[in-house]
Amino acid sequence: MKDVAQWARAFQKVADEYPEKVYMPTFRKAGFKIAAIAAELSPVNYGNLRNGWHVSINSPTRFDNKVASGRGGLSAVMESASRQVNTAKMGDTIWIQNNTEYAGQYEFGLFEPANPGPSSGMHAPEEWRSEKEGKILISQGYSISAPRGMLGDAGVIVYGMVISGRI
Numbered sequence: 220m221k222d223v224a225q226w227a228r229a230f231q232k233v234a235d236e237y238p239e240k241v242y243m244p245t246f247r248k249a250g251f252k253i254a255a256i257a258a259e260l261s262p263v264n265y266g267n268l269r270n271g272w273h274v275s276i277n278s279p280t281r282f283d284n285k286v287a288s289g290r291g292g293l294s295a296v297m298e299s300a301s302r303q304v305n306t307a308k309m310g311d312t313i314w315i316q317n318n319t320e321y322a323g324q325y326e327f328g329l330f331e332p333a334n335p336g337p338s339s340g341m342h343a344p345e346e347w348r349s350e351k352e353g354k355i356l357i358s359q360g361y362s363i364s365a366p367r368g369m370l371g372d373a374g375v376i377v378y379g380m381v382i383s384g385r386i
Contacts, residue, residue, distance in 0.1 A: 222371065230378075239309050251274075252380065254296075256376055257272060257372075257373040261317075262363075268317065269296070271319035273315075276314070280318065325368065326369055327368060330362075331360075336355070
């Protein structure tokens with residue numbers, strides 16, 4: 220599976236072939252799992268990027284809809300995503316988004332230079348700097364923790380889960 224659009228087409232085919240009682244629970248679980256994995260793949264431990272993930276139904280939001288902050292943020296993000304996903308009905312579109320100002324840089328591999336070499340660690344808080352210093356963190360414009368973007372990687376992972384029957 221090369222991209223999320225290809226995955227979406229394959230998933231739509233399943234929706235067309237199976238009744239609502241089979242499809243919708245899988246659709247909701249997959250939507251939630253994509254949001255959860257995208258947040259987990261965010262290449263920061265805490266902060267706006269990880270806490271900026273949110274879900275809406277049938278239309279994207281046009282603003283930074285951060286639902287949490289700080290170290291406990293990921294659980295609040297997941298609670299909000301679960302509530303939203305569980306409202307989805309047959310024919311709905313689940314929008315998983317992060318409107319944090321710099322999310323696109325991570326999602327679409329827009330880092331310049333694309334291969335900056337070992338990190339100086341200066342972007343990290345002082346207590347974590349030694350963990351980052353000297354390591355390759357960006358490759359081909361993407362963070363090494365999400366080499367196809369956070370949603371792109373999450374979509375590929377969840378597609379495999381759906382096809383294998385784990386969801």
